[in-house]
Each structure stands twice: as C-alpha cells, then as structure tokens.
Amino acid sequence: MEKEPEELLCEAAAAGDSARIQDLLAAGADPSYFDSQGITPLMHAARHGRADAVRLLLAAGAPWNALSPSGLSAGDLAMEHSHQDAFDALLNAAIQAELVLGTIARADRKNGGGGGGDSNYLEERVAFSEDKLMDAESKAVMMAWERPLMEAHARAICGSGGGGRVLNIGFGMGLVDEAIQRYKPLEHTIVEAHPEVRDRMLRLGWGEKENVKIVFGRWQDVLSQLGSYDGIFFDTYGEYYEDLRQFHQHLPRLLKPGGIYSYFNGLCGGNAFFHVVYCQLVSLELGNLGYSTQFIPLPVKDCLAEEVWEGVKHKYWQLDTYYLPVCQAACDSE
Ligand SMILES: C[S@@+](CC[C@H](N)C(=O)[O-])C[C@H]1O[C@@H](n2cnc3c(N)ncnc32)[C@H](O)[C@@H]1O
Structure with a gap:
C-alpha cells in the first residue's frame, strides 16, 4: 500500500x-x-x-x-x-x-475583546490549611513546598542592601513576607486583593508590625498608593502572562535605581520547553524596558514528592529546576 x-x-x-x-x-x-x-x-x-x-x-x-x-x-x-x-x-x-x-x-x-486573569477568584472563598491555600475549585493558590523558593526570592530582593524599602505583591501564605521581615526592611509594603487573605493577615498581626504597610486591593487599582522601592517581588494568582507584562510596564516608576526586581517564575511550569520560551520572552521584554535578567537555577525535585499534590486539582509545577529571576536596570548591572 x-x-x-x-x-x-x-x-x-x-x-x-x-x-x-x-x-x-x-x-x-x-x-x-x-x-x-x-x-x-x-x-x-x-x-x-x-x-x-x-x-x-x-x-x-x-x-x-x-x-x-x-x-x-x-x-x-x-x-x-x-x-x-x-x-x-x-x-x-x-x-x-x-x-x-x-x-x-x-x-x-x-477593541473590547477578552483578556486579563480569572476575575472570579477574588470573589470566591479560599481555604487555608497548614501546607496550602486553595481556591474554590481546589486549585492551589500557594503551597508550603515553595518556602525555600520564597526565601531565595526574599534574599534576592533584600540581600545586598539589607532590606531598605521593599514591595511585595500578593501575600498568599505570607511565606515571602516572613522571609522579607528577617532582613528588617525599613519599609515593607504588601499589596493583597483577596478579602479573606487580607483578614487572615490582620488576624496574624501583620497590621501591627511597625515597618509593614498593607495596601488592600488589586495591584492594578492601587498603583497610585505605591512609592518607589529597593526591592520588589511579584506573585499573584488567577492572572496570566499578560498581567505580569503589564506590571512590568510600571517598573521604571516603582523600582529605584540600583533596585532589584523578582517574580514567581511559574510560567508554563508543566513543560520544560514552554518554560524556557517564557523565560526568554520575559527577559526580552524586560530588556526592552531597560532591565537585564539573570535566572538562578534552584533544584526543586526534592521538595516535590507525589504526596505534596494530594487533593490539589492542578499540578502547576512539574519541572526539576526552578529558575529564579533577578532583574535590575541594565546600567546598574554593567
Ligand atoms: C501565589 S499567592 C502569593 C504567595 C506568596 N508569595 C507567599 O509567599 O505566600 C498569590 C496572592 O496574590 C493575591 N492576588 C491575586 N491577584 C491579585 C492582584 N491583582 N493584586 C494583588 N493581589 C492579588 C492572591 O489573593 C494571593 O494571596
């Protein structure tokens, strides 16, 4: 035949x-x-x-x-x-x-077409447990296995200058914020949009910390309340690459000269090649804004036993290495 x-x-x-x-x-x-x-x-x-x-x-x-x-x-x-x-x-x-x-x-x-992230998430209930924060569909908003990654992100944005003025977008389980606090920053601003996450933050005493300022609302809606920072971390939920890209357009105003920016690099965390594509894409687009990006490889295989995902609807990370982005103005890194 x-x-x-x-x-x-x-x-x-x-x-x-x-x-x-x-x-x-x-x-x-x-x-x-x-x-x-x-x-x-x-x-x-x-x-x-x-x-x-x-x-x-x-x-x-x-x-x-x-x-x-x-x-x-x-x-x-x-x-x-x-x-x-x-x-x-x-x-x-x-x-x-x-x-x-x-x-x-x-x-x-x-032209009026769709776009933006999952706007329902902020109106729906969330559930906290010791090792995760879940949305109403049992998808993980944040998980404790990420703690070492969050500590590394905090080190990247606070490490060199001893903290200074730091901005974190997205409180989640507060892992990155706990790590940021250990650097005793002069000012630590946290933007959080989910009412139940905000309530929990307040119950845990984050509202009483002297150097902490909580800004409640979507980052898109509270930009005018923000200043400029030595370190910025971005990690939201229910948003897409396009939202991250939009946030990047504000970096020239938000990040001080010499400041460090980092974001949770979970883009296409289920496929190694797609992940490389998105690392390169972000790096290229940040480059167009005048920032250079370095990716620090961190092995994560050992924190990710199969049981970690029990009860979680979607495995948002399946790769053995996490690439932690460290971005700074290209002229600062020269
Ligand atoms: C993945 S968690 C952050 C985890 C955090 N990095 C940690 O260490 O625990 C994302 C958080 O961003 C919040 N969030 C989602 N969309 C947001 C937005 N547009 N503006 C501000 N916060 C948002 C969610 O409610 C959630 O608390």
Missing part, C-alpha cells in the same frame, strides 16, 4: 532530507499531521537534530507547540537529545510566535 504524503514527510523530516521535504510540502503534505504514534514531522526532525528540516517545517506553518502523547513538544525533544541548532530554531520561532500573539491579544483587548 502506498504511504500517505504526510507519512513520507515524517520520514523525510527524521532523515533531514530537505529536498524531499520541500517537494512534499509543495505537493500539499500537511506539516501539522500527527502520525500513528502521535508524533509530528517537526518532532521527528527535532528528535534527530535536523535543524534545516526544522526550519523548513516551521516556515511551512508546522505548529511549534504541538504535544506528543507523553506531553513533549518538538523543543523538548531537541533539548532532551542535546540538538542545539534545532533547539535554537524552535526557540526563535516560539518567541516570535508568542510576541505576535501577544500583540494581537493586546489589540483585541483594546
């Missing part, structure tokens, strides 16, 4: 046969095809390190973000097999695509 053109395309992609790929594409073979194993031509090319084939397929519209049955993208396969050229081609294509998509989404939002 004759093979389908798409089957032939998968074979040519795996073999890196550029001429054959071009002929098959010109004859109408579909580059977004999944073979019987659930693998696309792009994944075949990436797995075998066929960088030219990767470029040809991407140019023909092959989706960079398609996933195999085991949840791997072409970029993951290139990464797993250490095929740097194929990986770079995929990373560039993914970043370009996300930049274009972001621009379209912003234009859509301006």
Whole structure:
C-alpha cells in the first residue's frame, strides 16, 4: 500500500532530507499531521537534530507547540537529545510566535475583546490549611513546598542592601513576607486583593508590625498608593502572562535605581520547553524596558514528592529546576 504524503514527510523530516521535504510540502503534505504514534514531522526532525528540516517545517506553518502523547513538544525533544541548532530554531520561532500573539491579544483587548486573569477568584472563598491555600475549585493558590523558593526570592530582593524599602505583591501564605521581615526592611509594603487573605493577615498581626504597610486591593487599582522601592517581588494568582507584562510596564516608576526586581517564575511550569520560551520572552521584554535578567537555577525535585499534590486539582509545577529571576536596570548591572 502506498504511504500517505504526510507519512513520507515524517520520514523525510527524521532523515533531514530537505529536498524531499520541500517537494512534499509543495505537493500539499500537511506539516501539522500527527502520525500513528502521535508524533509530528517537526518532532521527528527535532528528535534527530535536523535543524534545516526544522526550519523548513516551521516556515511551512508546522505548529511549534504541538504535544506528543507523553506531553513533549518538538523543543523538548531537541533539548532532551542535546540538538542545539534545532533547539535554537524552535526557540526563535516560539518567541516570535508568542510576541505576535501577544500583540494581537493586546489589540483585541483594546477593541473590547477578552483578556486579563480569572476575575472570579477574588470573589470566591479560599481555604487555608497548614501546607496550602486553595481556591474554590481546589486549585492551589500557594503551597508550603515553595518556602525555600520564597526565601531565595526574599534574599534576592533584600540581600545586598539589607532590606531598605521593599514591595511585595500578593501575600498568599505570607511565606515571602516572613522571609522579607528577617532582613528588617525599613519599609515593607504588601499589596493583597483577596478579602479573606487580607483578614487572615490582620488576624496574624501583620497590621501591627511597625515597618509593614498593607495596601488592600488589586495591584492594578492601587498603583497610585505605591512609592518607589529597593526591592520588589511579584506573585499573584488567577492572572496570566499578560498581567505580569503589564506590571512590568510600571517598573521604571516603582523600582529605584540600583533596585532589584523578582517574580514567581511559574510560567508554563508543566513543560520544560514552554518554560524556557517564557523565560526568554520575559527577559526580552524586560530588556526592552531597560532591565537585564539573570535566572538562578534552584533544584526543586526534592521538595516535590507525589504526596505534596494530594487533593490539589492542578499540578502547576512539574519541572526539576526552578529558575529564579533577578532583574535590575541594565546600567546598574554593567
Ligand atoms: C501565589 S499567592 C502569593 C504567595 C506568596 N508569595 C507567599 O509567599 O505566600 C498569590 C496572592 O496574590 C493575591 N492576588 C491575586 N491577584 C491579585 C492582584 N491583582 N493584586 C494583588 N493581589 C492579588 C492572591 O489573593 C494571593 O494571596
């Protein structure tokens, strides 16, 4: 029996046969095809390190973000097999695509389309337990396994200058704020939007700490009450990349010269390649605002035993390494 053109395309992609790929594409073979194993031509090319084939397929519209049955993208396969050229081609294509998509989404939002985070979260009940804070759908808002990460974030934003004036957006379980307090900052401002989280903060005595100022409301609505800071940390819930990106537009006013900014880097925490794409995207967009970003790798595998996720609807982090972002004005870091 004759093979389908798409089957032939998968074979040519795996073999890196550029001429054959071009002929098959010109004859109408579909580059977004999944073979019987659930693998696309792009994944075949990436797995075998066929960088030219990767470029040809991407140019023909092959989706960079398609996933195999085991949840791997072409970029993951290139990464797993250490095929740097194929990986770079995929990373560039993914970043370009996300930049274009972001621009379209912003234009859509301006024209009255959707956008913004999950606005319901702030109106719904939350549940606190010793090791987590959950939303009304049993999704984790914050979990205690992140404590070492929050301590590292506090060290990044307070460490060098002994605290100074610090801003944290999103109290959650208060882990990062407890760690910030240990640096005895001159002023520690906390912005929190959920009424039950705010009530708990007050019950725990955060309202009586001399150096703490609590600003209740969504960060988007309370910006005019904020000053400028030596250290800023951002970690909200129910918001998307676009919200983080919007917050970044305010950094030039909020962050003092020489100040350090960091955010919870949970973007696409379920897929290694998508996570790299978003690390690069944030770094690029912060670069356009005049900030340089360093990512400090922190191993997290040991804090993440399977039992940690018991009763939690969505495993928001599945990678072995957390990349803690440290951002500062490019001229300060030179
Ligand atoms: C992931 S938790 C923060 C965890 C915190 N870093 C810690 O160490 O425990 C996110 C917090 O942000 C709050 N939040 C969500 N959207 C917000 C917004 N737009 N403005 C301010 N706070 C927000 C949530 O209510 C929640 O308390």
